Structure formats: C-alpha cells, structure tokens
Amino acid sequence: MEKLKTYQYIVSFQSCSSSSCPFSSASNMIDVYQAVADIIRTTLGPRSMMKMLIDAGGGIVVTSDGNAILREIDLAHPAAKSMIELSRTQDEEVGDGTTSVIILAGEMLHVAEALIDKSCHPTVICRAYNKALEDAIAVLDKIAMPIDAKDRGTMLGIVKSCIGTKVTSQFGDLIADLAIDATTTVDIKNYIKIEKVPGGQLEDSRVLKGVMINKDVVVPGKMKRKIVNPRVILLDCSLEYKKGENQTNAELLKEEDWSLLLRMEEEYIEELCMQILKFKPDLVITEKGLSDLALHFLSKHGVSAIRRLRKSDNNRIAKACGAVIVNRPYELRESDVGTGTGLFEVKKIGDEFFAFIVECKDPKACTVLLRGASKDLLNEVERNLQDAMSVARNIIKNPKLVPGGGATELTVSATLKQKSSSVQGIEKWPYEAAAIAFEAIPRTLAQNCGVNVIRTMTALQGKHANGENAWIGINGNTGDITDMKECKIWDAYNVKAQTFKTAIEAACMLLRIDDVVSGGSIKRQAPGAGKAPSKLKVETEANADSEQILPD
Known part of the structure; x- marks a missing residue:
C-alpha cells in the first residue's frame, strides 16, 4: 500500500537589486500573499474542495473553512501571518466570508504588482484603492434589497443560501433552523454554547431554551x-471548612x-x-x-x-x-x-x-445540542453552524441582502470600469486595476465548479457591461449563468461590505511596507562582564540572503 504523502508549502524568494525593482519588499510580500491565497482558493463555493490539516499534536482537521485552515497552517513569513489576522478579523466581525476576503486581498495585490514594476508609487495605488472602495460601497447600497427580518421563511432561505457553500449543505434545513432558533432566543454570541455529543443522528440536534x-x-x-x-x-x-493558607499548627492540651x-x-x-x-x-x-x-x-x-x-x-x-x-x-x-x-x-x-x-x-442564554456519527463531522457542523448563526445575526442587525454567486462583484467591477474614465491623472490605472480585481470571486467560483472559465466570464462581463441586471451571476453548483433572485442565492449586506473593506485596507497596508527589518533578542550580561553587546544590524538588499544577520 502506497504511503500517504503530506505536502508542505514552501515559498522561496530571490532578492532583487534596487535598479530593477525599486520596491523589492512589496514585491516579495505580494508573492507570499499569492501563495497563501492559492492554497485556500479551491475552498470557495458549493463545489469547493476540502483540506486535511495535521496539527502539532498529530490530530487531523478536515475542513473547507478559510479561517480554520489558516489557523492551522504553520507560516513563518510576516506577510503570511498578517493574512491569518485578516481572516480572524473577518470571522470575529461578521463570521462569514473568510475565504473571499483572502482571495480578494490577494488579487488586489496581484494587480498592483504590475503597476509597481512600472515604478508606480504604492501611495498612489493606495489612494486609488481607497477611492475604489468608497465607490464599491456606494454600489452595494444601490443594489441592496431590504427584507423583513421577522419573517421566518425569508430568514430560512437566506441562511440556507449562505451555508450552501459548506460541506454540510445537505443538512441545510436543519442547520438553518438551529441557527435561527439560537439567534432569536439569544442575540449575544457569548451566551450561545454548542455542545457536541458523538452518537445518534444529526437530525437529533436541537436548540435548548436553557x-x-x-x-x-x-x-x-x-x-x-x-x-x-x-x-x-x-x-x-x-x-x-476553611483551611489555613500556609502551614497551620494547633496545640491541643486536653483530650476534649x-x-x-x-x-x-x-x-x-x-x-x-x-x-x-x-x-x-x-x-x-x-x-x-x-x-x-x-x-x-x-x-x-x-x-x-x-x-x-x-x-x-x-x-x-x-x-x-x-x-x-x-x-x-x-x-x-x-x-x-x-x-x-x-x-x-x-x-x-x-x-x-x-x-x-x-x-x-x-432565557438570556441557550445551548445547541449537536449529535452526529463522528467527532470530525461534529467539528465541521459546528464551524458551519457558527457561520450560519453569524449570518442570521447580521441580517437581524441590518436586514439588507445583496446578490450572491459573484453577481455583486461583477456589478461593482462594471461600475468601477465605467467610472474610471472620469478619474484624472495617474490614479486612473490603479483604479481600473481594482475594478478588474473584483472579478476574482466569480472567476474562482467558475474554476471550482469545472466550467469553461474564459467563456463564462466573458458572457457575465457582457451582461453586466450592458447594465441588464445586477442580479445575474454564476450558479456555483451547475456553473450556469442565472438570475440570483430566481435561484435564491443571496449574501448578507454586512458580510459583503466587511469583505470589501477588510481586503482593500489590508492590501493598502501591505503595499505601504517598503522594507523588512530583522530584530532579535540580545543576551543580557552582568555589569562590567565582557564587552558591550554589538549594535543591532538592519537587513539590506546586499546581505538579505546571508545567514549571519544578527550576532549570536
């Protein structure tokens, strides 16, 4: 029997001279970001693949949740670590869209790389990206559809749509019911606890009002x-009976x-x-x-x-x-x-x-009792249920919907492309690049469901360029181009707005980094013992590949 092979992602970099690459650190970081984004790119959409992660203790985690994957991966590069923070922030704020935010941020950096190679200053790119973000949020407000959060049927449809991309989509009705029952009972995240008890069937799961x-x-x-x-x-x-904090002695003189x-x-x-x-x-x-x-x-x-x-x-x-x-x-x-x-x-x-x-x-607190065949299944159901509860909570807070299936991103992209003609000066090129970057989400959905990507993307771009219908997107299950309203594929407004904000702000932060300084701890010596510690050295392009950057 052939042994199971485990693959480790290794990203190597070559330092480039200042004459050929004026912002070498930014270029290296973009490569790292792209490498990590490519790892979780296949986990987007209902036809997504799963990752098997082996943690430090030898345990196995099987999941398609972007945040869970990045939490378990051992990354050494500082830019890659910032991506984990990015996914964690998205998870804490809105609880969903952790994979989308990484893919979108990676694409924003990828399109910026060509501009950096042409000696376009990162500050100009960041300024154009921030302007594109403002216009993108304005488009979201325009196409958002208000709903009645008290209508249980509508809420069930929305939560089912949002967890349709998960592995447990086959239990969509059950998980949507559990999520809505939990969030309508208690609205504070800290007072909803999920208890996982292996055994029984998943259908035995229920929400306890207590x-x-x-x-x-x-x-x-x-x-x-x-x-x-x-x-x-x-x-x-x-x-x-209270015992003494330290050793307590009692001297007894009589028998009584x-x-x-x-x-x-x-x-x-x-x-x-x-x-x-x-x-x-x-x-x-x-x-x-x-x-x-x-x-x-x-x-x-x-x-x-x-x-x-x-x-x-x-x-x-x-x-x-x-x-x-x-x-x-x-x-x-x-x-x-x-x-x-x-x-x-x-x-x-x-x-x-x-x-x-x-x-x-x-009750101001409730418990969700989950039953299932194995611990791995229960852990994945728990992750999906957390996302579903977050989506339900977001809709209760802000009852607005935007189209799913990449339709929102395509509408934003088409609008930004039209507006780019009115942008003056050098900022026009990064503004256009940001518009193109938004197409990464529908393109990834098309790749993951196995259709002809070029033909599908061309048809979608044509429909949105004419301004026919902002709700035209890609059905992640079949790969067909359909109206998202008819298919009932929706996204919560809060999730989509937070995804755009987090991705563009993170891309701007990384683009502003122009150098990586390596620091280390200096051994303490007793006063007067030996010579004084040498000064901290700064990593430059000349010695970036040498191993002796810091004194031992």
Missing part, C-alpha cells in the same frame, strides 16, 4: 435527578480539645448550609467544592447539588434562570434565587451524564 452541562448530581442515590420548577441558588464559594475542634468545624459547615436552606432551594450549584458534611445536610433537606462547575457555565445558568451568583452564603437574598427554570433533569447520553436546566421562561 443550559446543558456535562455534570451529574454529587450524590445520585440521595439527590433528585428531576425537579419541575426548581428554585436555583448559584454560589462562587466552597461549602467546606480534639472533639471540640471537630465540633467547631461541623458547626461552621452546618451554619453555612442553614443560611442556604433558609431560602428553600431545590438545586444548589457551586463553582468550588462541597464537603461530605455539607452534602449530608443538603440531601437531608431534599436539595440536589452540583459542584466544581466552570465559571462560564455558571454565568450562562445565571442568565438562563434569572439567578445571581453569590460569593458568600451570608449575603444571600430572596432576589438572588433563580425561579425562571421550568425543568431540571439529569439524563444519560452515551456513557456520560448531562444536567439539563431547560424550559426557561425568559
């Missing part, structure tokens, strides 16, 4: 595992002193428990420990308890049931008790127990 945690009650035999309308108390302290000491500890814990039991709780949850004696007092009064919970989970339970996390039992008040939960239940899923605090009246 919180699910991987915990069981502390004493299963004595404590109830199902409580309807429980009164919940959340603690941030331990119900144990030992029993007195034990009784004092028991009374202290009993007093803590009585402070809690005074409010008649049904469920006590703490982030710290619970002593055996405290468990005895709680179970004696029919109170279930869960201990050593994560801080983030405790915060989510507080948001779901309306409780307030208390640091000391003495400070408990009636208003701190959570009464917004409809059901507390512990269930066994697979080999593990999970506690469900669900059916909350007005």
Whole structure:
C-alpha cells in the first residue's frame, strides 16, 4: 500500500537589486500573499474542495473553512501571518466570508504588482484603492434589497443560501433552523454554547431554551435527578471548612480539645448550609467544592447539588434562570434565587451524564445540542453552524441582502470600469486595476465548479457591461449563468461590505511596507562582564540572503 504523502508549502524568494525593482519588499510580500491565497482558493463555493490539516499534536482537521485552515497552517513569513489576522478579523466581525476576503486581498495585490514594476508609487495605488472602495460601497447600497427580518421563511432561505457553500449543505434545513432558533432566543454570541455529543443522528440536534452541562448530581442515590420548577441558588464559594493558607499548627492540651475542634468545624459547615436552606432551594450549584458534611445536610433537606462547575457555565445558568451568583452564603437574598427554570433533569447520553436546566421562561442564554456519527463531522457542523448563526445575526442587525454567486462583484467591477474614465491623472490605472480585481470571486467560483472559465466570464462581463441586471451571476453548483433572485442565492449586506473593506485596507497596508527589518533578542550580561553587546544590524538588499544577520 502506497504511503500517504503530506505536502508542505514552501515559498522561496530571490532578492532583487534596487535598479530593477525599486520596491523589492512589496514585491516579495505580494508573492507570499499569492501563495497563501492559492492554497485556500479551491475552498470557495458549493463545489469547493476540502483540506486535511495535521496539527502539532498529530490530530487531523478536515475542513473547507478559510479561517480554520489558516489557523492551522504553520507560516513563518510576516506577510503570511498578517493574512491569518485578516481572516480572524473577518470571522470575529461578521463570521462569514473568510475565504473571499483572502482571495480578494490577494488579487488586489496581484494587480498592483504590475503597476509597481512600472515604478508606480504604492501611495498612489493606495489612494486609488481607497477611492475604489468608497465607490464599491456606494454600489452595494444601490443594489441592496431590504427584507423583513421577522419573517421566518425569508430568514430560512437566506441562511440556507449562505451555508450552501459548506460541506454540510445537505443538512441545510436543519442547520438553518438551529441557527435561527439560537439567534432569536439569544442575540449575544457569548451566551450561545454548542455542545457536541458523538452518537445518534444529526437530525437529533436541537436548540435548548436553557443550559446543558456535562455534570451529574454529587450524590445520585440521595439527590433528585428531576425537579419541575426548581428554585436555583448559584454560589462562587466552597461549602467546606476553611483551611489555613500556609502551614497551620494547633496545640491541643486536653483530650476534649480534639472533639471540640471537630465540633467547631461541623458547626461552621452546618451554619453555612442553614443560611442556604433558609431560602428553600431545590438545586444548589457551586463553582468550588462541597464537603461530605455539607452534602449530608443538603440531601437531608431534599436539595440536589452540583459542584466544581466552570465559571462560564455558571454565568450562562445565571442568565438562563434569572439567578445571581453569590460569593458568600451570608449575603444571600430572596432576589438572588433563580425561579425562571421550568425543568431540571439529569439524563444519560452515551456513557456520560448531562444536567439539563431547560424550559426557561425568559432565557438570556441557550445551548445547541449537536449529535452526529463522528467527532470530525461534529467539528465541521459546528464551524458551519457558527457561520450560519453569524449570518442570521447580521441580517437581524441590518436586514439588507445583496446578490450572491459573484453577481455583486461583477456589478461593482462594471461600475468601477465605467467610472474610471472620469478619474484624472495617474490614479486612473490603479483604479481600473481594482475594478478588474473584483472579478476574482466569480472567476474562482467558475474554476471550482469545472466550467469553461474564459467563456463564462466573458458572457457575465457582457451582461453586466450592458447594465441588464445586477442580479445575474454564476450558479456555483451547475456553473450556469442565472438570475440570483430566481435561484435564491443571496449574501448578507454586512458580510459583503466587511469583505470589501477588510481586503482593500489590508492590501493598502501591505503595499505601504517598503522594507523588512530583522530584530532579535540580545543576551543580557552582568555589569562590567565582557564587552558591550554589538549594535543591532538592519537587513539590506546586499546581505538579505546571508545567514549571519544578527550576532549570536
């Protein structure tokens, strides 16, 4: 059996003399950017390919998500590292379009390279690019279509369209339902948690109006595992006898002193428990420990308890049931008790127990329970679900749509080409180059679905040049030229606007870099020991290839 080969992407550079290349660093960075953009170019669209990534621990990640791929790739070049930041920014801001932003930024730099070779100054190119960005956003505003974010049918169609490019597009209805249920329940990203439990079918996944945690009650035999309308108390302290922070010595002179000491500890814990039991709780949850004696007092009064919970989970339970996390039992008040939960239940899923605090009246936190055949499938579904939830959140914030399938980029490109004739001076050429760069997205879609790229792009450019219909684009599944409204292929306005802004601003930043300075740490010496450390050397074109740039 032939061994599996793993390929490592290596980008090498040749330094060029200042006479032939006045902005050599910019030229090198463009090459790096192009190399990385080419790696993830094939992951765009519904017919995209996937990447198998082997991480440092030997684990395998199979994904077509641009941000996930760039996060796992080991890159040494500073320009390549800035691309990872670019993708991460896009993911944090709008949650989608991470592959598009890299492809578009790479194309912006690629078309700028020809201008740099003709000694066009990077500042002129950046100025023209910024002007092109303003005009592109104006075109987006013009072709954007407002929608009703409260209409669930419309929202489902939009989210399905946006996740149609993902691997889990076959489960589009399910993931769109989960995403809309989660975002309409809670609108803050931090309070939606995705719990992945291997086993069962993907159709068993659901959104819980409450919180699910991987915990069981502390004493299963004595404590109830199902409580309807429980009164919940959340603690941030331990119900144990306080131990000394350092070594503590106690000198006992009489035989009775030992029993007195034990009784004092028991009374202290009993007093803590009585402070809690005074409010008649049904469920006590703490982030710290619970002593055996405290468990005895709680179970004696029919109170279930869960201990050593994560801080983030405790915060989510507080948001779901309306409780307030208390640091000391003495400070408990009636208003701190959570009464917004409809059901507390512990269930066994697979080999593990999970506690469900669900059916909350007005939950400010929710949990998405994902079931599936394997961990790899669940991880990919989670990534796709995060994108779907981000798209739903963007549409709720700004209910506007723009055409997908490269139609937006082609409309922007055609408009910029027409406007370029009115641009005065040397800025006209980089402005035209920016217009051409926008065609990278539909061209990549055509390449990935295996149609004749030149013929398809020529037909699309002809339709948009005549100004026939701004919604004419390419169907990523079949490669046909169709109306995006009929196919229901849409993009969220926020995602597209953020993609354009991030890509052009990043391209302008990299074009402004004219030199790379290599720095290193200098070993510290004791005062007067040996000679003073030599000065830091700056990498120049003459010694760029030599290994001895810095002193050891």
